[in-house]
Amino acid sequence: MRNPSNRARDEGVPRARDPLAASRGLSWAAVILGSVMAGVAINGFFAPAKMVTGGVGGLAVLLFHWFHFPIYETAALFNIPLFFLGVRVLEGREFAVKTVAGVAVLIAVLRLTAGWTDRPLTDDPLLAGLYGGLLLGTGLGLVFRGRASTGGTDLLARVIQVWTGRSAGRALLGIDGAILAAGGFVFGWERAMYALIGLYATSRMIDVVQEGWRQARAVWIVSDRHREIQEAILQELDRGVTRIVAEGGFTGADRPVLFCVIRRGEVGRLKELLYRVDPGAFVVVAEVREVLGEGFDGRIFFPDREKIQ
Secondary structure (H helix, E strand, O other): OOOHHHHHHHOOOOOOOOHHHHHHHHHHHHHHHHHHHHHHHHHHHHOOOOOOOOHHHHHHHHHHHHHOOOHHHHHHHHHHHHHHHHHHHHOOHHHHHHHHHHHHHHHHHHHHOHHHHHOOOOOOHHHHHHHHHHHHHHHHHHHHHOOOOOOHHHHHHHHHHHHHOOOHHHHHHHHHHHHHHHHHHHHOHHHHHHHHHHHHHHHHHHHHHHHOOOOEEEEEEEOOOHHHHHHHHHHHHOOOOEEEOOEOOOOOOEOOEEEEEEEHHHHHHHHHHHHHHOOOOEEEEEEEOOOEOOOOEOOOOOOOHHHHO
């Protein structure tokens, strides 16, 4: 008996689009684009401004101005042992392949843009630090979100994230702080202060790209008029509401708690709604870094194909 899927193929019936294949293509595009952005940030902003912002790129800038070692050669030399460390801890064949590609693209971009170190995009160290940090952080964030690395200390930050559960951006901030201090001794502390701006911008952009641009707010509401508030949120804000069964700690009476997640721009409307329905409602509003699901991000960005299969 013929396989139904083969019969459908023979009869010209189009097969369903594989969402994992599309997502895998997006992750590869993010790794390549992010690696290009990282290389441009190093040679276009940091190296000409003599800013050591940390990482292998910072070490490369330091050695370039101190011993005239080519930046791309230093990046290649230091990335090899860190790559093997990351592969052993993080595992995953696809991660390893993507990381090799990311490192190769980064080194190639550093080689192709080597002449930029003599032609800075800006002579203002503040602009160099700020825009270099934004560009580098966006690039590294894309690479991380594509489940890869460009090698260097950002790979070490991923290892620390796995070991400790800490944010990759904060881990990178701590590692690179020591390298930045070395740059302060060589190029002066005023230059290091500018580089610190770039380092902070880098760490912030990594977290923003990984966790999403849109910040949301989680809201817990305790009120005797919870049913009216629930209906108002559903109808006026068009947001889902969950009613949690709770008990008052002092009275022992049943006190349902309403829970909902809204966008930051909807907080004002919610406050007006609550004031109108029950000015005495007890409300807690907390910041949420990322929300997945209906009404927010529709899917998990770049799922790990190996783990899903």
